Amino acid sequence: MGRIRRRWQDFFLQATDGLGAVDTTLASLPLVPVLSSIAPSSGSTQGSTRVYISGQNFQKGATVTLGTASATDVQFISPSLIIAISSPGPANVVDVVVTNPGAQPGTLANAYTYLNLSPVTVSSDALRIPYIVDSLYFRSNLGINNQTR
Numbered sequence: 001m002g003r004i005r006r007r008w009q010d011f012f013l014q015a016t017d018g019l020g021a022v023d024t025t026l027a028s029l030p031l032v033p034v035l036s037s038i039a040p041s042s043g044s045t046q047g048s049t050r051v052y053i054s055g056q057n058f059q060k061g062a063t064v065t066l067g068t069a070s071a072t073d074v075q076f077i078s079p080s081l082i083i084a085i086s087s088p089g090p091a092n093v094v095d096v097v098v099t100n101p102g103a104q105p106g107t108l109a110n111a112y113t114y115l116n117l118s119p120v121t122v123s124s125d126a127l128r129i130p131y132i133v134d135s136l137y138f139r140s141n142l143g144i145n146n147q148t149r
Helices: 002-015
Strands: 034-039 042-044 050-056 063-066 072-078 081-085 092-099 106-115 127-134 139-146
Antiparallel strands (some): 034 050, 050 081
16 A cells, blocks of 8 residues: 555655655544443443443543443453443433544433342242343343242
C-alpha cells in the first residue's frame, strides 16, 4: 500500500509541473460506539449478571460501565455485540456506557436497573435439581425443589 501512495505522490507532483503536492498519509479516527440495547435490562445489586450489549462500532479493548461500576470480563464478540459481567452497584436505574480505545464513550441512558433481590432459601433436606437457561434473549435461574421427598 505504501508503494502505491508514493507513486501517486510522484505522479501528482509531475502532473502539476512541481507546483502541487499531495499528502497521502492514512489516519483512522476512533469509532464512537452506538448502543441500541442491553439484555437483561436488570440484575442484582450483588453484580455477577451476564449482560449482552447490542449496537454498532464496538472494538476490541472496549470497556463497559453500568452507572459508576466497571463491568468485568468484557468480551468483544463482534462490532455489534459485547458481553460483560456486571459489578456490584446500588439499587438504581443507571446508564450503560461503552468506550472504545481512544474514542468518546457511547451511552444508553437509563438502560439498566440494579435490583435488591431477596436471597433464595432452600431447606437443607430439599431435593434440588438445577435447570439454567442463559441466552441472548432469555435468562432464567430456575430450580425445581421436591418438598415431598
